[in-house]
Every structure is written in structure tokens, then in C-alpha cells.
Amino acid sequence: MEQELAALTERLAALESASAMSGTINSEIFYWWCTALMIAIHAGFLAYEMGASRVKNVLASGIKNILAFAFMVPTFYFFGWYIYLAFYNGLIPAADGAAGLPWDLSMGPNLADNATGIFWAAFTLFAATTASIFSGAVIERIQTAGFLILAILLGSVVWILGGAWGWHPTGWLTVKFGYHDVGAAGVVHMVAGFFALGVLLNLGPRVGKFNPDGSANAILAHNIPFTITGLMLIIVGFFGFLGGCIIYMPGEQWINIYGQPTTLSAFAFNTLMGMAGGIIGAWVKTRDPFWMMSGALIGIFAAASGLDVYYPPVAFVLGTFGGFVVPMVAVQLERLGIDDAVGAFPVHGIGGLIGVVSCGIFAAGYPNIDGMPPVSLWGQIVGAVTMALLGFVPGFAASYVLKVFGLLRVPDHIQEKGLDIVKVPVSAYPESYTPGPVNVVTPAAAVAPAE
Amino acid sequence: MNTSPIESWEGAEAVFTFADKPAILILFLLLAVAITAGTIIIAAVHEKHAYSSH
Numbered sequence: 001m002e003q004e005l006a007a008l009t010e011r012l013a014a015l016e017s018a019s020a021m022s023g024t025i026n027s028e029i030f031y032w033w034c035t036a037l038m039i040a041i042h043a044g045f046l047a048y049e050m051g052a053s054r055v056k057n058v059l060a061s062g063i064k065n066i067l068a069f070a071f072m073v074p075t076f077y078f079f080g081w082y083i084y085l086a087f088y089n090g091l092i093p094a095a096d097g098a099a100g101l102p103w104d105l106s107m108g109p110n111l112a113d114n115a116t117g118i119f120w121a122a123f124t125l126f127a128a129t130t131a132s133i134f135s136g137a138v139i140e141r142i143q144t145a146g147f148l149i150l151a152i153l154l155g156s157v158v159w160i161l162g163g164a165w166g167w168h169p170t171g172w173l174t175v176k177f178g179y180h181d182v183g184a185a186g187v188v189h190m191v192a193g194f195f196a197l198g199v200l201l202n203l204g205p206r207v208g209k210f211n212p213d214g215s216a217n218a219i220l221a222h223n224i225p226f227t228i229t230g231l232m233l234i235i236v237g238f239f240g241f242l243g244g245c246i247i248y249m250p251g252e253q254w255i256n257i258y259g260q261p262t263t264l265s266a267f268a269f270n271t272l273m274g275m276a277g278g279i280i281g282a283w284v285k286t287r288d289p290f291w292m293m294s295g296a297l298i299g300i301f302a303a304a305s306g307l308d309v310y311y312p313p314v315a316f317v318l319g320t321f322g323g324f325v326v327p328m329v330a331v332q333l334e335r336l337g338i339d340d341a342v343g344a345f346p347v348h349g350i351g352g353l354i355g356v357v358s359c360g361i362f363a364a365g366y367p368n369i370d371g372m373p374p375v376s377l378w379g380q381i382v383g384a385v386t387m388a389l390l391g392f393v394p395g396f397a398a399s400y401v402l403k404v405f406g407l408l409r410v411p412d413h414i415q416e417k418g419l420d421i422v423k424v425p426v427s428a429y430p431e432s433y434t435p436g437p438v439n440v441v442t443p444a445a446a447v448a449p450a451e
Numbered sequence: 452m453n454t455s456p457i458e459s460w461e462g463a464e465a466v467f468t469f470a471d472k473p474a475i476l477i478l479f480l481l482l483a484v485a486i487t488a489g490t491i492i493i494a495a496v497h498e499k500h501a502y503s504s505h
Contacts, residue, residue, distance in 0.1 A: 067494075074487050078480075103476050108467035111460075145495035407495060414502050423501040 023250020024114045030248050031118040037240025038125035040233050042069050045132035047230030049139055051223040052342050056418025057140045058222065058428040064144060068131040068151040076124040078102055080156035084123060087164040088171045122244040123163075126188060127155035129241065133192035134395075137344035138199060140219075141206050141415050144423075146399075146407040153398050154195045154391075162187040162390050166383050169259050178373035179383040180363060182256045183245055183267075183304025185355030186383055191391035193349020196340070198395030202403045205339030207415040216334050219341070224290060231293035235275065238300060242267050242307065259369045262308040270315035274303030277319025285324045294347050295323030301351035305359035305380070314362050322354045349391070356384040 046065045053061040072080075079102075086097020099106055099116070106116040131151040138147065166173035167187040173179035181187055210216055221227055246262055247255045256262045278299020282291040299319025303310060310318075329346040340346070360380030367374050402408040414422050456471035457463045469475040 071487065071491075074483055078484060078487075102480055103473065105465040105470060108465065108470065110465045110467070112464040143495070143498050145491050145498060148491050148494060411502055414505060417505060422505050423498065 020250065027248040027250055028114050028118050031122050031244060034240040034244040035118070035121045035125050038122070038129070038237050038244065041125070041129050041237030041241060042132055044230040044233030044235075044237060045129075045136060047233060048227050048342065049136045049230075051226030051228075051230060052136065052221040053139050054219065054418075055222045055429060056420055058420065059424045059426065060419035061139045063424065064139070064142070064147055065132060065135050067144065067148060068135050068155070069128050071148055071152055072128045072131055072155045073124055075152045075156035076127050076160075077107070077120070078156075080127055080160050081107075081120050081123065083157060083160045084164050084168065087161055088168045090165070090172055123160070126163075126184070126241070126244070127160065130159045130188055130192040130195075131155040133189070133344050133348050134196045134199065136342035137196040137340045138203055139341045140419065141410050142203060143407055143410055146402040146409075149402065149407070150195075150199060150395070150398055153394060154192060158195060158390060158394050159188060159191045162191045162387055165386065165390075167257050169257065173379075173383050173386060174258055174368070175372055177379035177382045178368050178375050179379050180258065180359055180366070180375040181305045181356060181383065182258070182262070183242055183271075183300070183307045183355070185301045185304035185352040185359075186387040189301050189304070189348040189352030190356065190384065190387040193345045193347070193352060194388045194391030195395035196391075197338070197345045197349060198392040198397075199399040200338050200340055200345070201396060202399040203409055205337070206341070207412045209339045210337055214337060221290075228289050228293050231290075231297065235293075235296055235300070238271070238297075242271055242300075242304075246308075256308050258372075260308070260366075266309070267307050269312040270303050270307045270310045271300055273312040273316040274299040274301075274307075274319035277316040277321075278302065278323035281320035281323025281325075282327060283323075286327050288327075291323075291327050294343060295319075295326070298322040298326045298347055298351040298354075301348065302354045302358065304352070304355045306355075306363040309363050309366055318354065318358050318362070322351050325354070326350050349388075353384055353388070356380050356387065 042065070046062060049061045049065050050058050082097055082100035082102075085100035086093035088094065098104060101107070106113045107120075108117075110116070131154055134151060134154055135147070163171075163184075165171045165187075166179045166181055167184060168174070171179070179186075206219055208217060209219055243264070245257060246264065246267065247257065249255055253261045254263055275296045276299065278295040278297065279292050280295075282288075282295025282298070285291070299322055302318040302322030303315035307315070326343075326346045329350045330340070330343045333340055333346060338345075357377075357380055359375065360377035363375045364377055365374055373379060399408055410419065420428065454468040455466075456469065457466055460466075469479070
């Protein structure tokens with residue numbers, strides 16, 4: 001009898017161990033595929049930017065985007081992950097952040113650590129997303145070196161600092177203000193959008209964008225279908241992005257980044273409803289397929305902060321509102337003489353702002369854990385202002401320094417000639433390129449409702 | 452050259468190359484940083500040259 005009991009105990013222990021290891025490996029698998037899906041975001045931005053460029057700049061835009069991805073990976077390894085783990089209290093690093101230093105034994109193959117590498121990878125892809133958001137705004141006139149410095153600053157320093165503050169279980173925005181942003185509307189999209197705005201002020205418009213009287217000319221994308229397909233690919237990737245926003249707890253319910261229980265089902269409901277609302281809102285406002293697909297993204301961002309708790313029709317209404325309103329912001333930006341080639345600031349900066357603030361209205365009162373404040377409008381406003389400044393100030397300051405050193409803007413005569421012929425050894429369309437009929441409207445006119 | 456930090460897989464944790472040799476780890480890290488920073492410098496030089504020759 002005793003022998004049987006001992007054998008049974010041994011088998012039970014073996015089963016528990018196998019179950020725990022199975023959960024650990026399932027967790028790794030989940031984030032592995034989230035990361036793979038997020039690469040679709042970068043592929044989408046690549047198509048989006050190249051399609052939005054003129055023929056003479058297609059490959060230069062592509063090279064810039066690909067390099068942003070390549071530079072995010074090592075720089076996020078060198079210091080990005082450390083910033084996330086160490087700076088959750090503000091600007092003074094915490095001692096426990098040392099686990100993110102690139103010489104720590106968890107920062108490489110380690111049989112006792114199934115988590116660090118896969119989370120580092122997922123966060124690196126979030127960084128690549130921020131760099132891609134910024135990349136689209138500055139096409140056709142930014143120098144590669146200056147762009148790379150700015151992309152590294154945004155992707156491996158600035159946004160991840162925002163992540164440490166507001167997208168971390170003990171980030172100060174959460175601990176002190178109950179900031180709630182499960183889908184990263186603020187920490188990713190607002191930061192990247194406002195960073196892009198800061199850079200655009202120093203970079204200036206593309207040659208020919210504005211007339212001496214301040215009126216705008218349309219600089220037409222050479223391939224709108226490619227751009228629209230790219231936007232759809234970004235949405236595919238966002239299912240990896242948003243999957244990476246929640247935490248797999250083997251044997252337990254999912255939790256969000258703040259430790260509150262949630263489900264993937266919650267994210268599925270509200271991501272799709274927000275996306276659909278965004279498409280519809282943008283279509284009603286513009287009838288423009290480019291804005292419809294941008295509206296899909298705006299809809300997701302407008303619902304992103306409260307994806308875990310919204311009643312799905314709330315996400316739909318927020319998405320519709322965002323999709324309707326944001327194209328008007330793009331028009332105002334152009335009237336101010338700012339050339340945001342793909343609408344990065346309106347789509348991400350303002351779309352993210354809608355998401356963060358509306359969470360304070362429609363998710364107010366949801367409890368936090370460990371005695372932290374509940375979700376509130378005040379907490380969300382504090383978070384939104386923080387994210388806007390965190391993006392804008394470094395973007396403006398760093399691009400100003402680059403401008404002073406002549407590393408920011410491509411000379412006007414080179415812009416007129418085209419970047420591909422000047423610095424790319426191959427041609428995008430070597431045999432022929434036949435433009436179709438041209439509908440000459442400015443972006444401002446494009447958002448007027450169609451008949 | 453033996454790059455392995457382990458002699459057996461039994462109980463092994465950090466198994467990456469040079470995990471037991473911090474000086475070499477730092478050397479490769481600095482090399483990687485130099486490549487990353489150097490490429491940006493190369494990009495700047497390439498662009499200046501390209502712009503001045505057109």
C-alpha cells in the first residue's frame with residue numbers, strides 16, 4: 001500500500017511538472033506567433049509608404065522603412081528592454097531593471113528562462129511599429145542617417161519610456177493615476193504620432209507641396225491600391241500586436257498588462273467593432289478608400305485603451321467617431337502648412353488621443369489591483385498629456401539638432417530629381433510605368449463628402 | 452577555442468556562447484554597438500557624397 005502511494009505521488013508530481021512545462025511552452029508559442037504577426041505590421045507600413053511615394057522615390061522610401069526595422073532590433077537589445085524594466089518610476093532607474101542589461105544572463109539562450117527572449121521580441125516589434133508610424137510621415141525628403149537616429153530615439157528610447165510609465169504593472173502613471181491603456185493607444189500611437197509632428201515642424205514640406213500663398217498642392221501617391229493593401233496588412237498585424245498586449249498565465253485566466261483579469265475574447269469583440277466603426281466613419285466623411293483603411297486603424301486606436309472592458313457597441317461608436325473626425329484633423333494640419341505625407345499624426349496621434357481620453361469617460365470607475373486608483377477621466381488626461389509631451393518634445397528637439405548639423409532634410413534639388421536615381425542602385429519600374437488617369441485634388445478636397 | 456559555458460546539459464541555465472566569460476561578452480557587445488553606430492555614419496557619408504555628385 002505504501003509503495004503504491006509513493007508511486008502515485010511520484011506520478012502526480014511528474015504530471016504537475018509536465019503540465020507546468022506545457023503551460024510555459026504554450027506561453028512561448030503564443031508570443032512567438034504574436035511576434036510573427038507583428039512583422040505583418042511592418043510589411044504593411046512598407047507597402048503603405050512605397051505606394052504613397054512618387055515613382056522617383058519608391059525604393060528610397062522602402063529602404064528607409066526596412067532599415068528602421070533592422071536598427072530597432074539591436075538598439076532595443078542594447079538599451080530598449082533595460083529602459084522598460086528600469087524606468088517605471090520616472091527618470092531614475094530602479095535596481096531590478098538590471099535584468100534588461102545586454103550582458104545579463106537572461107539576455108540570451110537560457111534554459112531556465114522561457115520568457116525574456118519572447119517578451120523582448122514582442123516589445124522590439126512594438127518598437128518597430130512606432131518607427132514605422134514615424135517613417136511614413138517623413139517620406140521623400142528626410143536623409144537616411146538623420147531618419148535612423150530619430151527612429152532609434154523613438155523606437156528604442158522614447159516610446160518604451162512611455163511604456164515603462166504607463167504600460168507596466170508598476171508604472172507611475174498606473175500606480176498614481178490609475179492610467180488604463182491596454183491596447184497602447186497612448187504609449188505607442190500617441191507617442192509616435194506626436195513625435196512625428198515634432199519632426200515635421202523642423203523637416204518642412206516636400207518640395208512643391210505648398211505654393212507661396214500657402215495653398216497646398218496634391219502630391220499624388222503613385223500606387224493607391226498598394227497603399228490600401230498595406231493598410232489592410234497592418235490590420236492583420238494588429239491582431240499580433242494586441243495579442244501581445246495581454247499576458248498568458250499558464251493554468252489561469254489571462255491578465256492585461258496591469259494585472260487585471262481579461263480574455264482574448266474581449267479583445268476580439270472590441271478590436272473588430274472599433275475597426276468596423278472606423279471604416280464606416282471615414283467612408284461617410286471622405287468616400288476615399290485610403291481614408292477608409294486609415295479609418296480602420298483609427299477605429300482600433302479609438303477603442304484600444306479599453307479593449308478589455310468596453311461593451312462592443314461602445315467600441316463601434318468610438319471607432320466611427322474617430323474615423324469621421326480624424327480626416328478633418330488632416331485637413332487642418334495641411335492648412336497649417338505641415339506636410340504629413342501619410343497622415344501619421346492625425347491617424348496615430350489623434351486616434352490614440354481619442355482612445356486614451358474616451359477610456360476615462362466610458363471605462364471610468366473600473367477597479368485597479370493592489371490598491372491602485374481606479375480608471376478615471378483625470379488619470380486618462382494626465383496620461384494623454386504625458387504621452388503627447390513625451391513624443392513631441394524629443395522629436396522636435398532631436399530633429400532641430402539634426403537640422404543644425406545638416407543631417408535632416410534632403411536638398412531641394414535632389415528632391416526634384418528623385419531620391420532613387422541619386423542613391424539607390426536599382427530601379428523600381430525599369431521597363432515601363434504608365435500612369436493612369438489623374439484625379440487632381442488636394443487632400444483637403446478629398447475629405448469633402450462625395451456626391 | 453572552447454566557446455561553451457557548460458560541460459553538461461544537466462542543470463544548465465545560461466547556455467549561450469561565452470556566458471562564463473564576461474570580458475568576451477562585452478567585447479562582442481561593443482563590436483555590435485560599433486557596427487550599428489558605424490552604419491549610421493556610413494549612411495551619412497554616402498548621402499553627402501551622393502548629393503554633392505548630383
